[in-house]
Amino acid sequence: MxxxxxxxxxxxxxxxxxxxxxxxxxxxxxxxxxxxxxxMDHPYIDDYDAVRFEYMEWTGRYEQKLMSAAGRNLQAVKEELVEGIESVIEEFRDYVSLEGTDGVFSAEIYEYLQELENLTVVIERWTPGKRSKKATS
Structure with missing residues (x-):
C-alpha cells in the first residue's frame, strides 16, 4: 500500500x-x-479536481440521506441519489472511454468514476439497519 x-x-x-x-x-x-x-497547467487538472470533489461528496453523504429517508420515501431517495451520481459519470464519460490510459489524472478520474459506479450498486442494495459495504463487481 x-x-x-x-x-x-x-x-x-x-x-x-x-x-x-x-x-x-x-x-x-x-x-x-x-x-x-x-x-495547474495540466489539461485534466480541473476535471480531476471536479471528479475528486464529487466522489468525496457522494461518498460522504449518501448513507445519511438514505438513513433519513428509511421507511418513508426510501426508493425515491435511492433513485434520486443514483440519478445524481449517473449524471456525474455522464458528464465525464470521455474518461470512461479512455479507461485511464491518458496519464496519471486520466487514470485517477477513471478510478473515481468506477468507484462512483460501484456506489450506485451499494445505494440500490442499501437497507435500513445494515452498514453499507463496498459493491463487488
Missing amino acids: KMCKVCRKKPRLGRRVNNEGILFCSDDCYEAFEDSPND
Whole structure:
C-alpha cells in the first residue's frame, strides 16, 4: 500500500496525486510537498479536481440521506441519489472511454468514476439497519 509522500499516513477518502503520480493523503500534504511540479497547467487538472470533489461528496453523504429517508420515501431517495451520481459519470464519460490510459489524472478520474459506479450498486442494495459495504463487481 502506498503511503503519503509527506506524512507517511495511509491515504483515504481525501487522497490526491500530482501529475507525476506521487500520492498524498490530503490537499494539505499535497500543498506542503516542496518538489511537486505545477499541476495547474495540466489539461485534466480541473476535471480531476471536479471528479475528486464529487466522489468525496457522494461518498460522504449518501448513507445519511438514505438513513433519513428509511421507511418513508426510501426508493425515491435511492433513485434520486443514483440519478445524481449517473449524471456525474455522464458528464465525464470521455474518461470512461479512455479507461485511464491518458496519464496519471486520466487514470485517477477513471478510478473515481468506477468507484462512483460501484456506489450506485451499494445505494440500490442499501437497507435500513445494515452498514453499507463496498459493491463487488
